[in-house]
C-alpha cells in the first residue's frame with residue numbers, strides 16, 4: 001500500500017477522530033518517516049524540525065499558539081483548527097449555569113449538606129429553611145447574549161427552547177452563524193441597549209482590547225434588578241469587582257463563571273467552576289473528528305476549511321478532471337503565469353478557484369484528463385509559488 005497518506009501524530013488523538021482516516025488510505029503513527037501531515041493537540045511545534053514532506057498541520061482544538069502558523073504559511077503549509085467543536089459542551093454548561101442561578105441551587109445544596117440530626121429533625125429544618133432559596137422560572141425572562149459565534153448561537157437557540165426571550169449583540173456575526181440562529185432572536189442595537197432590556201446576560205466573545213471589561217459597572221446599572229451574569233468566555237471580559245459590588249448592593253442576584261479567583265470563588269452569590277466549559281469527552285472527540293475530516297479533505301481534494309493561515313477554498317471536483325492545488329504569495333499575475341504554464345503544456349482548465357488571505361493565495365485548478373507530475377515542477381519554478389501538487 002505504497003500510496004497511503006502518512007500522518008504523524010504528536011499527541012494522543014481520540015479514536016473517533018483516527019477512525020475518520022481509513023487504514024486503506026492512511027498510515028497514522030507517532031513515529032513515522034516522511035509524513036504528509038501532522039495531527040496534534042497541544043504539543044509544542046515551535047522547536048520542532050518539520051520534515052520537508054509535510055503539506056498540512058491539523059490541530060484538534062481552537063487555539064494555535066503551539067504551532068508556528070506564520071512560518072508554515074510562508075512554506076505554503078496550511079494550519080487547520082477546529083472552531084466550534086466544543087460549542088455544545090460550553091452551551092450545556094451555560095444552560096446549567098442559568099438554572100444554578102435561577103433556582104439558587106448551589107447555596108441550597110450547601111444548606112442541605114449541612115443539615116444534621118435525625119430525619120424528622122431534617123424534615124423540620126428543610127421546611128423552615130427552604131424559603132431562603134425560592135427561585136425564579138425562565139419563561140418570560142430575557143436572556144442577552146454578547147457574541148453570536150458558535151457558542152452564542154447554540155445558547156440562543158436552546159434558551160428559546162426553554163421559553164426565554166433572547167436578545168443578541170454581535171456586530172460581526174458571520175453569515176453561517178446568522179443562518180443557524182433562530183429567527184426569533186432579536187438584535188440589540190448596542191451593548192447598553194442589551195443590558196437595559198435583559199434579566200440575564202451571558203458573554204461569548206474572545207478576550208481582546210475591545211472586549212476587556214465589556215461587562216462593567218455602568219452597564220450593570222442598566223440591568224433590571226435581580227439580574228444574573230454568566231461568563232464562560234474568558235476571565236477579563238467581565239469586570240469581576242463591578243459584579244461583586246452589584247451583588248453586594250443587592251442589584252444583581254447571581255454570577256456564574258468558569259474562572260475562580262480570590263474574592264469571587266467564596267462569595268455566597270457567586271458560583272465559580274474550574275474552567276469546565278469544554279471539558280467533556282464528546283468535545284475532545286468532536287475536535288479530533290473535525291481535525292481529521294479537514295485534513296482528509298485537504299489531502300484528498302485540496303479543499304481548505306477552517307485554516308488559521310490560509311483562505312477558505314472549497315471547489316466541487318469536475319468529473320474526470322485532474323486537480324492541481326497551488327499555494328503562492330499573494331502578488332499580482334500569479335494566476336496568469338500559472339495558466340500560461342498550463343497552456344504551454346497543452347493543458348486545458350476545466351474549473352479554477354483562487355482565494356487569498358493576507359500574504360498567501362491558494363488556487364485549485366481542475367484540468368481536463370490526466371497530467372503528469374512534471375507540470376507541478378514547471379509551476380513550482382514560477383517565482384512566488386510556495387507549493388504545487390496533483391491531488
Ligand SMILES: NC(=O)c1ccc[n+]([C@@H]2O[C@H](COP(=O)([O-])OP(=O)(O)OC[C@H]3O[C@@H](n4cnc5c(N)ncnc54)[C@H](O)[C@@H]3O)[C@@H](O)[C@H]2O)c1
Pocket residue numbers: 083084086087090146147148149150151152169170171172173174204205206207210211232233234258275276277278279
Ligand atoms: N469556558 C471554556 O472552557 C471555553 C471553551 C471554549 C471557548 N471559550 C471561549 O468562548 C469564546 C467564544 O467561543 P466561540 O467558539 O463561540 O467563538 P466564535 O469565534 O465562534 O464567536 C465569537 C463571536 O464573538 C463576536 N465578537 C467579537 N468581539 C465582539 C464584541 N466586541 N461584541 C460582540 N461580539 C463580538 C464575534 O463576531 C464572533 O461571532 C471564545 O473566545 C473562547 O475563548 C471558553
